[in-house]
Amino acid sequence: MRTIYVQLPQGGYPIHIGSGLYSQLPNFIHDLGWDEHRPLMVIADSHVAPLYGEKVVQPLDEAGYQVSLVTFPAGEHSKSSSTLEKLTEECIRAGLDRNGAILALGGGVTGDLAGFLAASYMRGIPFIQLPTTLLAHDSSVGGKVGINHSLGKNMLGAFHQPSLVVFDTDTLITLPRREVVSGFAEVVKHALIYDDSFAKWLLDHHVQLNDLHSEYIAEAIARGCQVKADVVALDEREHGLRAILNYGHTMGHALEAISDYTYAHGEAVSIGMVGASLLGEKLRTARNVHHYTKEILAAFSLPTSFSGPWSNKQLVELMRRDKKALGGSLTFVLPKGIGEVVIQHDVQEEVVSEVLQELRGGVE
Ligand SMILES: NC(=O)c1ccc[n+]([C@@H]2O[C@H](COP(=O)([O-])OP(=O)(O)OC[C@H]3O[C@@H](n4cnc5c(N)ncnc54)[C@H](O)[C@@H]3O)[C@@H](O)[C@H]2O)c1
Ligand SMILES: [Zn+2]
Structure with a gap:
């Protein structure tokens, strides 16, 4: 135990x-x-x-x-x-x-x-x-x-x-396979926001983890819980730091809502994290994170692109209404590197639209 x-x-x-x-x-x-x-x-x-x-x-x-x-x-x-x-x-x-x-x-x-x-x-x-x-x-x-x-x-x-x-x-x-896969998104999220060695470990052992090998799964859950526990201990009521746990969620929540929850939570968050990595590179908060983000999510069979009849405008409108957005400005948690993120307010709509375009059909 x-x-x-x-x-x-x-x-x-x-x-x-x-x-x-x-x-x-x-x-x-x-x-x-x-x-x-x-x-x-x-x-x-x-x-x-x-x-x-x-x-x-x-x-x-x-x-x-x-x-x-x-x-x-x-x-x-x-x-x-x-x-x-x-x-x-x-x-x-x-x-x-x-x-x-x-x-x-x-x-x-x-x-x-x-x-x-x-x-x-x-x-x-x-x-x-x-x-x-x-x-x-x-x-x-x-x-x-x-x-x-x-x-x-x-x-x-x-x-x-x-x-x-x-x-x-x-x-x-x-647990149904799709729910297992969806859950891995939050495990990967905890690694990407706080612990680069955990990210490396996940990638190195994705085969055993996908097989639900009990020792590896217990280790992944424990390390994920450790990140959450550390962040919550520092900011229980989300006055600041705790918001980093929303990595991938601004875009993810919009996809969940617009698809009427046909995306499972983790699937939507996975696409949202790929979006955040692209956005981070465009806004120069980070370099060389996009490829790695896609690789680690794909290792757990998580989606890294989306397709659907919704316009970028509709998606951006939903992001503006996100509970975490203040006064309708676009706020994102963006990578600084692997295992480190930063909160960015007032992100321009044009850049978000560019990212959404690139996420459609997985264009590099
Ligand atoms: N409070 C928080 O900090 C926080 C963080 C992330 C997500 N959430 C919330 O969590 C919810 C999603 O959680 P979820 O994905 O666990 O959904 P869920 O509780 O609906 O479980 C998913 C499905 O799996 C079934 N199930 C659960 N355990 C099973 C098992 N061991 N074997 C077989 N079937 C099983 C459930 O009956 C359900 O059909 C959302 O409402 C989201 O908002 C809350
Ligand atoms: Zn979540």
Whole structure:
């Protein structure tokens, strides 16, 4: 087992990563100082609950905890106020009181939704993240939780740090291939923004990683979590540095939205990172990053170009409306080199359009 600590002023939390960890949940929870009188509510979506619900509930039940399991329909559409309302009702009916805690078992959708419920239920109760997708090595760390509104993604949310993160890597075996690939985009992102030796390691071992070789996957998740933990420790509430985690996301979010989410999050972010590397070279924040960026993403079968009927203008308009854009100016996280980025405000629309043109059909 590997353990990473997120260090925060109000006290941090551990991230345990490894195989077969759910059987140790009672010990991890005891280490938090939570005794058996704390009622626990496991929340999982309709795909994950039948696969892993019992594996989480049983050891806790045997250890004497009062533990219930509640499910909701899988998918991004469940990150909504109506699902939140239904889950709230289930928690009240199950007798979850202020002494209770929530365990979010699943991918980023479950973590964001159940985390937001924990942040607001009875003015906030503690919660634990049990990520089951590769992407969720990112979303389960750092305390950003929330739900979508029909007018925008993640429009209602909070900062609510988990008390513990337990990533049982055995769960990745059942993850659909496309979700595995999508998750690698965030792993590569963590390397490209903060750790060039991690990027090199990913490229050197992409064969074992693509095969989900457990030792390599655990190492990749741990190193990715380490980057996230370091960045969050320095800027928990995104006053500055934390924004670097949005690398590839300005363009990525626009592609996700314009395609009505037919691009998986990681696929869109992958194209966005290639876009950022081109933009960085054009604006001279970096040299010789574009080719390397494409190479590392392609090694994980991630897309590095796009095609679609949308105009550059439409895409740029979406980028201007991005939650991170201030006052409609175009803001990008751009490479300085491999493993280092810089935040650039007021990027000119013409240069962004040039990049979009080059990204279409993969023109060099
Ligand atoms: N809070 C943050 O910091 C943060 C960061 C990045 C992304 N996110 C959010 O994360 C969400 C995307 O997360 P995701 O890609 O994990 O999506 P997801 O939670 O919808 O999971 C993807 C699919 O895989 C299924 N699944 C999950 N684990 C499985 C397993 N082990 N075996 C089989 N099937 C499994 C799910 O049921 C779902 O159908 C988005 O809503 C995004 O906004 C949040
Ligand atoms: Zn992301």
